[in-house]
Amino acid sequence: MSSESILEAISQRRSQSLTALVRDELERLILSGELRGGERLNEAALASRLGVSRGPVREAVRLLERDGLATSVINQGAFVRQVSIEEASELYDLRAVVVGYACGRLAERITHEEEHELEVLVDAMDEAAENEAPEDYYSLNLTFHDRIMEVSACPRSTLLYRSIVKEAHLFRRRALTSADAMRESNAEHRRIVASLKRRDAEAAREAAERHHISGKRRWLRTMD
Amino acid sequence: MSSESILEAISQRRSQSLTALVRDELERLILSGELRGGERLNEAALASRLGVSRGPVREAVRLLERDGLATSVINQGAFVRQVSIEEASELYDLRAVVVGYACGRLAERITHEEEHELEVLVDAMDEAAENEAPEDYYSLNLTFHDRIMEVSACPRSTLLYRSIVKEAHLFRRRALTSADAMRESNAEHRRIVASLKRRDAEAAREAAERHHISGKRRWLRTMD
């Protein structure tokens, strides 16, 4: 082992507890689908698989509960959370109102640099749409919205937003993104940015909220 | 010990883990102010005080983190969350948009029984306002809003609402409720119920959101 990786391991060890490391790994397993919805989280099995004892695993599972990624029943253990279509639908709505709120706030304080940053992302998404590159579009879209939340200076809303995104991800047969859907979605992004540039809080809120409601509609269309 | 209390103890023991019991107790201590904001949660001290070992205490603290009542730093322990005025302000806003959303949904599905139930509560609050009984008003007000969330059939929003209420409670020098403020607040309650009775989703949402924004304004007035 090289000395750098030793140092890295030590510094990781200092800044992160085993609980946190286990939590991250479990989150990865769940969000990637390796652990499926409803599947039982066997403490002993996970502990030996990750090379730790059951204590950190138990605490990590409690943290996952916090994020709505797992649920546990007394004396029966923890299970990967299953998100029904009704719940996913409500999560879309909640995300819409939370993002709407944050965008309204952001319109009152956005800087020129931040505007530019968002415009660059929207342009990139246009390109991804033209190239019919849904993977790229998907990832840029996540960045765009996360960045909006971050610069909105609404820390609690940002945390909530991220939590909702993760939770919704549990349902997501990822919306298959046709070129049309991408173009439609990005046109809405442009409307959001335009409202932000005009410093029009009410319009920004409406545009953001409608965008997410439209997203929900596009998602619902892929269901039947 | 009577046989009933034995059965009770057994059923409690079965339905609740020590972790859950500790969690409830800690939540009580925090929300009642016995444990103050910023105060350190000493695992060993709490464990011996509650007659359990450190394990359940640690897990309970993780659960409190979920609800935003505690924060923990690696190798330094957990602390009772301190909510700044800025955070409390954002929590008011978030609550407003979440409740607004739920009220909009509720307008589309409320039953006559539920309408009646809400009207009874509003009448009771009028009485409390006239009697200048802020304690009664406060408690009725909590019931009113919680009931609205419950019958709105938006389970995730209801959970979120309750979490926000608890978190905001951490700040609350409880808004001193003058008779005027109570009357003003209850007039807004009547507008919410009226919109619900008309099955007017948009109006219900607006009325609920505005009510919470007004509440925030009344709260801010008591700050200076």
Place this chain on the structure above:
DNA sequence: GGCACGAAGATTGTCAACAACATGCAGTCT
């Protein structure tokens, strides 16, 4: 007097063992 250093105490992080509980199965009784 103020600051760096180090040791002692206190506190958290982790672990492995034990106890309590749930599940599945075989055997028995009606």
Place this chain on the structure above:
DNA sequence: AGACTGCATGTTGTTGACAATCTTCGTGCC
């Protein structure tokens, strides 16, 4: 045959001990 009882096994709940880390306080030096 069906239902119930009791046991065997695996899993979760809880505990106390040990290791690692942080904090505090006293000492010595500048």
